[in-house]
Amino acid sequence: MEFYRFDKDNGKKITHFNSDFIMSRIIQTNSKANIGCMHLGESGIVGYHQAVVPQLLLVVDGEGYVRNEEDTYHYVKSGDAVFWQKDEWHETKTVEGMLVIVIESEELDPSLFMKLANI
Template sequence: MKLFRFDQSVGRSIDKFGSKNLVITPILRILERHIDVVQISSMNMNPGGLIGGHEAHGPQLFIVVAGEGFITGRENLRIPIQSGQMAFWETGEWHEVMTIKGMSAIVIESDQLSPEELLLEEIIE
């Protein structure tokens, strides 16, 4: 057995798109012909954290494992999200993530993502 860390102490700070209080730690990357097929990362957002608004460069699943915050997507609505919930953004979809108290998430990026096949979709009205 091997034991690895993916907490903030082994990650790198991100400030792209105006992001703040954000640390990302790559977990897994699968390449095919030098192109990302799957990329999995841990994102730790300290209090007041922000993943600045930008377009998703590919399908992206944001799985909250601790804490709470807000997500914004194509409709530009600020929607609460917490541990046990996830958001899915499609290629080119504008999105932003913020937290007041802090939040940790696992992010999976891949053209092969189709979470609606296995998960119950939460409808927000």
């Protein structure tokens, strides 16, 4: 399990075409990728299971906890990204609710675009 940040502080200011915003790059794939949005309500959980392919979880809103096979939960909040390798056991849960984007693809490598976080 690896932790990354995709918040504003890890982005780059974009001014092309009269633009004024911060872009935090996340991932690029050349092969098929599945992208989904999970709405975890109060006491929501994504049960303990193995990743079928490499998986990147992006916390958009709220906060919660993630773990891998080590059975130690790690706190995550908006702007955090968690990466699990193929076949890695993992679980995600929240007390108050959390909105996450999940990207799954055989060729994910978040280290190409995001900095590792110290969690």
